Amino acid sequence: xxxxxxxxxxxxxxxxxxxWIMLSLALLGIxxxxxxxxxxxxxxxxxxxxxxxxxxxxxxFFSEHRTPLLNRIATxxxxxxxxxxxxxxSILVITLLLSVKDxxxxxxxxxxxxxxxxxxxxxxxxxxxxRPSVVEQLVHVSDSSFPSxxxxxxxxxxxxxxxxxxxxxxxxxxxxxxxxxxxxxIAGVGVSRMYLGVHYPTDVFAGLCAGNAWALLVACAFYxxxxxxxxxxEAPAGAQKA
Numbered sequence: 001x002x003x004x005x006x007x008x009x010x011x012x013x014x015x016x017x018x019x020w021i022m023l024s025l026a027l028l029g030i031x032x033x034x035x036x037x038x039x040x041x042x043x044x045x046x047x048x049x050x051x052x053x054x055x056x057x058x059x060x061f062f063s064e065h066r067t068p069l070l071n072r073i074a075t076x077x078x079x080x081x082x083x084x085x086x087x088x089x090s091i092l093v094i095t096l097l098l099s100v101k102d103x104x105x106x107x108x109x110x111x112x113x114x115x116x117x118x119x120x121x122x123x124x125x126x127x128x129x130x131r132p133s134v135v136e137q138l139v140h141v142s143d144s145s146f147p148s149x150x151x152x153x154x155x156x157x158x159x160x161x162x163x164x165x166x167x168x169x170x171x172x173x174x175x176x177x178x179x180x181x182x183x184x185x186i187a188g189v190g191v192s193r194m195y196l197g198v199h200y201p202t203d204v205f206a207g208l209c210a211g212n213a214w215a216l217l218v219a220c221a222f223y224x225x226x227x228x229x230x231x232x233x234e235a236p237a238g239a240q241k242a
Contacts (some may be wrong), residue, residue: 082150190205
């Protein structure tokens with residue numbers, strides 16, 4: 001077996017393991033979301049238990065430590081999960097993917113973005129949880145609270161960017177840097193939503209779990225296509241013509 005083909009086979013063997021890990025994490029995220037969702041439905045019937053008991057206390061903690069500077073910082077950080085910022089960044093990423101002819105990556109990102117808009121909207125309509133009223137809201141919001149759309153969107157979008165960085169910069173160390181960087185952004189957006197008083201902690205947690213699950217499931221779904229495309233590009237010229 002040629003050395004290049006053996007190397008490719010070993011790479012995809014390790015990547016197959018990663019796919020199983022990602023799939024397991026996605027299922028874990030769905031399970032965690034389901035647990036919180038069950039508590040939300042029970043709370044709607046007057047049975048407040050579990051994590052929901054601490055929702056108000058955590059928001060009060062953030063409210064008690066607000067300052068004008070932190071208010072501005074939280075507002076700026078939360079914008080990283082807004083539709084306008086995600087759309088602008090998506091256009092830039094799609095342009096970069098097209099420049100390297102990564103058409104699969106473009107399709108991958110588009111599907112992630114569609115889900116990041118549709119899924120939380122449907123979930124908000126389904127649960128219709130009121131926004132927090134225990135603290136003052138520092139920004140205006142009008143839709144339902146559960147799950148956090150900003151948390152869902154930032155989780156699936158920035159995690160997907162980390163996935164692209166791993167694909168295109170594998171072995172350079174950049175993939176670990178971007179995974180850390182985007183993880184900080186995702187966490188920052190989630191914390192900012194609580195600080196601003198527009199989401200309960202359980203809203204944020206559920207949004208992060210569901211958003212990560214969506215990003216991981218889409219990545220797993222695209223894995224066979226990525227594998228096929230990479231295998232074709234690694235094939236010898238004579239074999240492609242045969």
